[in-house]
Amino acid sequence: MPAVGLLELGAHLVQAHSVVHESDWKSARDFVVGASQPDDLVTFAPRWVDPIGRQEFGPDVATLQREARPDESRFPRAFEVSIHGAHDPTLDGWRRTEERSFGRVTVATLENPSPVHVLDDLVAFVGPQRMQVSRLDGDHATECAFAHGSPVSGGLGAGPAVPGDRFACPNGGFVAASVAADLAYRPRRCIYAPPQGGKSVLRVRFLGVRLGRTLHGHHGIYVEAERNRTGAPVTLTFKVGDTVVGSVVHNDGDGWKPFEFDTSSLLNSTSATGRADVVAEIESPSGDRRVYCFEADTQ
Amino acid sequence: MTRRTRRTRRTRPPLRSLFELPRRIGWRDHAIGAAVALVYAIWLGLTARSLGFPRDEGVYFRAGTDYVTWLHALWEHGQDALKQGAIDSAWSYNHEHPALMKTLFGLSWWFLHEQWHVVSDASTAYRIPAMAVAGGGLWITYLFGARAFSRRAGLVAAALLGLMPRVFFHAHLACFDVPIMTMWILCVYVHWRAQETRSLGWAIAAGLVFGLALETKHNAWILPAVLVPHALFVQRREIVHALRAGRVSIPTSLVSMAVLGPIVFLALWPYLWNDTLARIEWWVEFHLNHEYYNIEFLGRNYFGPPSPKSYLPVMVLATVPTVTLVLFAVGATDRVAVTVRRLVAWARSLGSKGSSGNRPAGDAGGDNERAERPPRDRRETDLLLALSFAVAIGPFFLPKTPIFGGTKHWLPAYPALALFAGHGFDRIVLAMRRALPDLAGARARWAEGVLVLTVIAAPLAITVHSHPFGLSSYVPIVGGTAGGATLGLNRQFWGYTTQDAAAEYLNAKAPRGATVFFDDTTWDAWGRMQEEGRVRGDLRGAGAPHEAQFALVQHELHMSEVDYSIWTALGTVNPVYVVAHDGVPIVSIYRKP
Numbered sequence: 099m100p101a102v103g104l105l106e107l108g109a110h111l112v113q114a115h116s117v118v119h120e121s122d123w124k125s126a127r128d129f130v131v132g133a134s135q136p137d138d139l140v141t142f143a144p145r146w147v148d149p150i151g152r153q154e155f156g157p158d159v160a161t162l163q164r165e166a167r168p169d170e171s172r173f174p175r176a177f178e179v180s181i182h183g184a185h186d187p188t189l190d191g192w193r194r195t196e197e198r199s200f201g202r203v204t205v206a207t208l209e210n211p212s213p214v215h216v217l218d219d220l221v222a223f224v225g226p227q228r229m230q231v232s233r234l235d236g237d238h239a240t241e242c243a244f245a246h247g248s249p250v251s252g253g254l255g256a257g258p259a260v261p262g263d264r265f266a267c268p269n270g271g272f273v274a275a276s277v278a279a280d281l282a283y284r285p286r287r288c289i290y291a292p293p294q295g296g297k298s299v300l301r302v303r304f305l306g307v308r309l310g311r312t313l314h315g316h317h318g319i320y321v322e323a324e325r326n327r328t329g330a331p332v333t334l335t336f337k338v339g340d341t342v343v344g345s346v347v348h349n350d351g352d353g354w355k356p357f358e359f360d361t362s363s364l365l366n367s368t369s370a371t372g373r374a375d376v377v378a379e380i381e382s383p384s385g386d387r388r389v390y391c392f393e394a395d396t397q
Numbered sequence: 398m399t400r401r402t403r404r405t406r407r408t409r410p411p412l413r414s415l416f417e418l419p420r421r422i423g424w425r426d427h428a429i430g431a432a433v434a435l436v437y438a439i440w441l442g443l444t445a446r447s448l449g450f451p452r453d454e455g456v457y458f459r460a461g462t463d464y465v466t467w468l469h470a471l472w473e474h475g476q477d478a479l480k481q482g483a484i485d486s487a488w489s490y491n492h493e494h495p496a497l498m499k500t501l502f503g504l505s506w507w508f509l510h511e512q513w514h515v516v517s518d519a520s521t522a523y524r525i526p527a528m529a530v531a532g533g534g535l536w537i538t539y540l541f542g543a544r545a546f547s548r549r550a551g552l553v554a555a556a557l558l559g560l561m562p563r564v565f566f567h568a569h570l571a572c573f574d575v576p577i578m579t580m581w582i583l584c585v586y587v588h589w590r591a592q593e594t595r596s597l598g599w600a601i602a603a604g605l606v607f608g609l610a611l612e613t614k615h616n617a618w619i620l621p622a623v624l625v626p627h628a629l630f631v632q633r634r635e636i637v638h639a640l641r642a643g644r645v646s647i648p649t650s651l652v653s654m655a656v657l658g659p660i661v662f663l664a665l666w667p668y669l670w671n672d673t674l675a676r677i678e679w680w681v682e683f684h685l686n687h688e689y690y691n692i693e694f695l696g697r698n699y700f701g702p703p704s705p706k707s708y709l710p711v712m713v714l715a716t717v718p719t720v721t722l723v724l725f726a727v728g729a730t731d732r733v734a735v736t737v738r739r740l741v742a743w744a745r746s747l748g749s750k751g752s753s754g755n756r757p758a759g760d761a762g763g764d765n766e767r768a769e770r771p772p773r774d775r776r777e778t779d780l781l782l783a784l785s786f787a788v789a790i791g792p793f794f795l796p797k798t799p800i801f802g803g804t805k806h807w808l809p810a811y812p813a814l815a816l817f818a819g820h821g822f823d824r825i826v827l828a829m830r831r832a833l834p835d836l837a838g839a840r841a842r843w844a845e846g847v848l849v850l851t852v853i854a855a856p857l858a859i860t861v862h863s864h865p866f867g868l869s870s871y872v873p874i875v876g877g878t879a880g881g882a883t884l885g886l887n888r889q890f891w892g893y894t895t896q897d898a899a900a901e902y903l904n905a906k907a908p909r910g911a912t913v914f915f916d917d918t919t920w921d922a923w924g925r926m927q928e929e930g931r932v933r934g935d936l937r938g939a940g941a942p943h944e945a946q947f948a949l950v951q952h953e954l955h956m957s958e959v960d961y962s963i964w965t966a967l968g969t970v971n972p973v974y975v976v977a978h979d980g981v982p983i984v985s986i987y988r989k990p
Contacts, residue, residue, distance in 0.1 A: 099727070099825045100851035103720040106873050107855035113877035114862055117980035146882040149952065149960075149982040153972045165970050166961070181980070182879060249943040251966035253916060254956065259942065259965035276965050279958040283698065321958060325700065 118181050122201030123154035129198060129205055130159055130177050139173035140164050144184035151179055166277045166287035168316050168393045169356070174213040178206040217308040217396040220315075220376070221289055224263075224275040228306065231265035231273045234299040234379075242267035257320045257389045258290055269294070273302060278391040279321045281353035286318065288391035291378075293332055295385025302380070306373040308396055311362040313343055313376070315394030318354045323387040327351045330384040334392055337377040338364050348390070361396070422544050429552070430539040434532030437559050441528040441569055445521050448569050448865045449896030449931070455921035457571050458523050460491040461503030467667070468500075469507075481671045488668035492676070493683050494573060496666045497612040501526035502571045518929050523571040531568035534579035535559050538812045541586050542819045545778045549826065553849065554819030557721045558812055560856035563804045566867025574805040577614035581809035584610045584617070585785045588624045591650035592631045593776045604653030608661020615684050616809055619792070623784040625651060631777050690801035691955035696885025698954045703796030712804050715875045715886060717814070718856040725814050728821030732779045739773070786813035803868065803887055822852060865897065866978035878979040888952055889983060892917030894976060898949050898984045899932040902974040907947055912937045914945035916959055942966035948987045963987050 130140055140159050142151030152160040170176070170188050178186050181202055192208035199205075223229045226244035233240045242265040251259035264274035276290040293300055313336055323329055327350040336343040336359060344359030365372065376396075382388050418425050450458075467487030471478040478484070488496065502523040509515045510522035535555040542551025558564060568575045587606045591599035607624075610617035628648040629636065639646035663669050669676050689701045694708055714722065789810035792798045826845055830836065836844055855873075863870035868889045871881030882888060895918040903913065913936050915923055926932040939945035942959075943966035950960045964970045972985040 099720070099723065099822075100848060102723050103851040103853075103855050106719050107858055109873035110855060110859050110862070110877065113873055113879065114979055116879070117977075144883050146952075146981060149972055149975050149985045150977065150980070152970055153975050153985075155971075157969065157971050160971055162964065162970050166964070182883070184883070249966040251942045251962045253914075253941065254959055256941075256962065258958070259962040261965050277961040279961055283954050283957040285957070285961045285964070321955075325698075 116182075116202070118150075118202040120154070122203045123150070125200035126179055126198075126203040126205050127155050127159065129200065130155065130179065133207070134159070134177055135175070137172075137174060139167070139170060139176040141176060141178055141186045141189070143178055143180040143186040144182065145186075147181055147184075155179070162277070162287060166285035168286060168288070168354075168395075170210070171212075171214045171314075172216045172395070174210050176208045176210070178208060180204050180206065214314070214397045215310075217310045218304075220304050220307065220378075220394045220396075221275055221287055223304045223307070224273075224289060228304065229265070230303040230305065231267070232301045232303075233267050233269070233271060233294055234301055235297065239301070240268055242271065242273065255322060257322070258391065260290065267294075267300075271300065273300070276391065278318060278389075280318050281321055281324055281351070283321060284354070286316070286354055286391065286393070288316075288318070288393040290389075290391045291380050292390050293380045293382035293385055293388050295330075295382055295388070298381070298385075300380040302378045304376045304378070306371075307376045308371075308373050309338070309361050309364055309376075310396045311360065311365070312358050312397045313361050313394055314356075314358045314397050315392060316354050316356050317346070317348050317390070317392035318352070319348060319350060319391070320387075320389030323389050324350045324353070329387050330382045332380065332382045332388055332390050335379045335381075336394070337379065338374050339367075341367075343376075418548065422540070422548075426540055426543050426548065426551075427536075429543075429548075430536035430555070433539055433552070433555050433559075434529075434536040436532075437535050437568075438528045438532035441531060441565075442521065442525070444864055445524055445528070445569050446518060446929075446931070447896075447900075448566075449893040449918075450520065450922035450925060451570065451572075451891035451893040452917065452919050452922070453891060454570050454572055454893075455919045455925065456491050457494075457499050457502060458506075458520065458925070459921060460496075460499040461501075461506060461523055461571070463487045463490050463503075464496060464500045465503035465507045468504075484667045484670060488666075492668045493680065494614065495612045495662070496668065497609060498526065498530075498571075498573050498576050498614075500665070520571075520925055520929060524569060527571050527576055528568060530579045531559075531564075531575045534575065534582060534812065537579065537582050537586050538815055541582065541589070541812070542816050545776075545782075545816065546820045547823050549845070550816070550819035550823045552819070553724075553822040553852065554812075554815040556853055557718075557724070557818050557856060558815035560853065560860045561717050561721065561811060561815075562860045562863040562867050562870045562872075563716050564808060564811060565860045565863065566865075567805050567808065573614040574802075574808050577610065577616045578808040578811060580606070580610035580613045581616065581620065581785070581789065582812035584620055585623060585781060585813075588628070588650055588654075589776055589778065589781055591653075592628060592648070595649070597649065600649040600653045601657065603650040604655075604657025605661055607654040607658040608665075611658055611662040612665045615680075616789070616806070619788055621654070622788045622791075623781070624654065627777060627781045627784055630780060631775070687799055689799045690890075691953070692801045692803065692890070693885055693887045693954035694800070696954075699800060700955070702799075704793075704798055704800045706794055706796075708800050709790055709793040709807060712886070715871045715881060715884070716804050717811075718859055718872050719874045720852050720855050721815070721818050724818035724821035724825070724852060726821070727824050728817035728819065729783075731820065731824050732783075732817065736779055782813045782816055786810050786817075789813070801890070803890065822849075825852075866894070866983060868893075869978045869981060869983055878981045882981045885954070887954075888981065890917075890953060892919065892922070892951050894951050894984050895923070895949060896926055896931050897976045898974075898986055899926065899936075901976050902986050903936065903947065904933045906974075907933070907936055910935050910937060911947055912939040912945045914939045914942045914948040914963075916949050917951050917953075917956065918949075942987075946989050948989075950985050950987075952982050952984065960985065 142148045176189055189208050194206055194208050196207040231242040245266045247262050249259055249262045258276045258278045261274050264272045266272050271294055273291045277285050277287050280286050291300055317334055329350045332348045335345040346357040348355055505525045506522040510519045516522040538558050539551040539555040542554040584606045587603045591603045628651050632648050636646050691698055691700045790807050793807055869878055895915045923938050927934045942948040942963045948963040950956055967987050967989045969990055973988045974986040975982045976984040
């Protein structure tokens with residue numbers, strides 16, 4: 099029994115004194131700043147240490163694009179900054195090429211075995227230059243103007259914040275780039291586009307998108323609405339010209355649901371530049387608690 | 398022998414005798430229990446200011462104030478205060494919980510802070526009754542252990558109870574979780590004494606204490622599941638005897654509980670003086686159909702039924718010091734073994750009764766059986782403690798029971814756990830004596846003292862280190878605070894860590910008049926922290942992240958959505974400061990770029 103007590107005491111003292119020193123974080127950061135490229139992923143493990151990682155690595159390294167990535171497929175390489183021997187499970191299957199220790203922080207360099215080349219990220223299109231938003235009621239289309247205002251946010255239960263820069267529809271609807279928590283409470287940078295409900299269709303037109311062989315993306319609903327599984331399904335349909343590229347339905351509980359459509363047949367029919375306007379139409383039988391968000395890219 | 402020597406012997410008794418307690422448990426043991434209680438309450442008091450205010454505590458502060466205002470009106474205006482309008486206006490606030498502790502919080506605030514200015518922080522004045530009652534819980538645990546097993550067992554049990562990090566955390570708060578733990582074990586103890594003495598006094602005390610327990614928190618509803626079967630078992634012979642005689646015999650203590658309990662309960666809760674049945678029905682319905690709040694367990698956010706059956710065992714394992722649990726296992730196993738021996742002896746005695754006609758006169762077999770049979774405990778202490786433990790944890794294996802309170806809702810189980818652990822320590826001492834038969838006198842006492850230190854040291858170190866992040870702290874067997882976070886166990890709830898954000902960053906770094914979004918912390922709590930100088934008075938609260946220059950998020954899994962809202966609203970994903978415990982983020986502080 100004394101051994102149990104003393105062992106527990108010893109383990110407690112070791113654990114309480116195993117905190118990572120700030121100098122270790124700084125050394126790891128300096129290494130990653132020097133070694134990483136803009137298209138590399140930088141991730142922190144275990145997941146709970148992410149806030150400290152974001153603080154210590156700062157806005158140049160711990161960026162919104164890396165933190166709230168739709169998935170890892172677009173990153174050719176990753177720097178996994180970890181403590182306590184943790185590993186980011188989303189990088190399982192990646193090839194570990196290098197590992198450096200900085201005190202209690204380990205930085206592993208991993209290579210993506212099959213990175214995809216993103217031509218255009220549609221979330222980056224959000225803005226008056228490259229995107230148009232309208233609401234369709236039958237044949238009648240109402241333009242949703244781009245506006246600069248104050249962000250709108252709240253506490254728990256308020257849903258994702260609406261940024262100051264957004265398309266505002268006359269009836270109060272809006273479309274903007276935001277960050278939503280998916281069903282696993284991971285951050286997802288996406289286009290916040292709540293359907294209007296009924297027969298109304300929210301139409302988002304992305305101008306001059308470089309098309310590739312696939313249109314790939316994810317969609318989800320604000321976690322608190324999604325987890326209750328009482329809401330109406332949301333349908334997202336992509337079109338290029340009159341051609342329906344694909345349609346996907348999100349039901350509550352689906353989480354951050356991936357989709358992928360083959361666009362190779364469109365490559366010949368688009369302009370010589372390989373660009374075309376891509377239209378996303380969002381609709382749902384009910385707009386109640388349909389705090390919907392999607393992201394897509396061309397590959 | 399010289400005269401001087403003789404005088405010395407007469408006037409100076411041996412020093413050792415001053416420290417030797419009589420065999421019988423008595424007032425000196427109350428003095429020991431009171432000393433333990435006092436030390437614990439003082440420790441709580443000294444550390445209270447460094448602990449922020451969770452959401453519920455702010456509600457109880459306000460309720461206490463309302464209730465005392467009514468008592469004031471009763472004192473000054475008499476009959477007018479007894480009109481339903483006057484009662485309801487004061488007692489309707491937070492009528493989902495009984496009034497005893499809130500009234501004590503209010504009285505303590507009124508006298509110690511407002512009138513006598515003994516305590517400078519109003520919040521500490523509100524908290525003092527809960528802290529005192531927490532000390533009382535250790536006192537009763539000591540006394541119970543001393544009577545049931547040994548003084549050493551009682552003392553170790555009281556210490557191990559107080560040195561559970563979660564008990565220590567909740568013991569600070571002007572809430573009901575530790576008070577109901579104390580009232581639960583007090584009720585069990587008084588009931589036990591009533592069974593032992595069969596005196597009217599203890600029976601009446603059982604009724605009164607049960608009423609106080611009902612008036613503390615609704616955990617008391619299930620206390621009869623502990624006390625009734627135990628009383629019936631203890632008094633089974635009398636009951637059967639009476640039934641054979643055509644009478645019904647009910648243990649007096651149970652009658653007292655059934656009569657006095659509700660009277661005390663109703664008398665102390667003025668809100669129930671009108672529309673009594675309807676209001677009791679509402680109260681019961683409220684708790685039977687309680688809302689589910691978010692809580693993380695093993696990396697998953699639970700917000701409704703079914704609750705995971707593994708929640709309680711995992712959380713007990715992860716939050717109660719392991720040495721305490723091992724001692725509990727040793728003590729409980731020993732008592733189970735004793736019970737099994739009793740059952741076997743009882744079964745044999747039934748058999749021997751059946752075959753006694755064939756036994757030759759003068760057969761010594763009966764004597765041998767008596768010699769093997771463990772001594773009978775007329776109070777059936779093992780059964781009572783086992784029921785006290787099992788009934789307190791039982792509801793948390795039901796799928797409908799919400800788990801949002803973490804461990805606090807089953808604290809009433811912990812005194813019994815600690816008592817078995819205290820008995821376990823007795824067994825360890827016995828084993829040491831057997832292993833070291835030559836150890837005697839002062840050396841034996843030193844060895845026992847060292848043994849106590851080895852089982853107390855880790856719980857003490859863990860508990861001291863856990864403060865003020867008691868809800869984030871996990872024991873070494875799961876990897877400590879970091880291990881708990883890695884396992885996906887809840888890190889905190891109800892926004893009490895905003896005070897740490899102020900102490901570590903905001904008070905020093907925020908510009909004058911800066912606006913702060915404080916997430917899960919209530920406005921009442923924010924205001925009180927400012928009044929008491931815990932948060933700088935010039936800082937202004939903001940209702941939403943986009944209205945703030947600084948935004949806080951208290952890290953819980955489901956609070957991630959607030960975190961991401963802050964990213965969008967403030968345009969940054971990089972906190973300027975992270976409050977951490979053992980390197981685990983507790984609160985992130987963002988500053989608008």
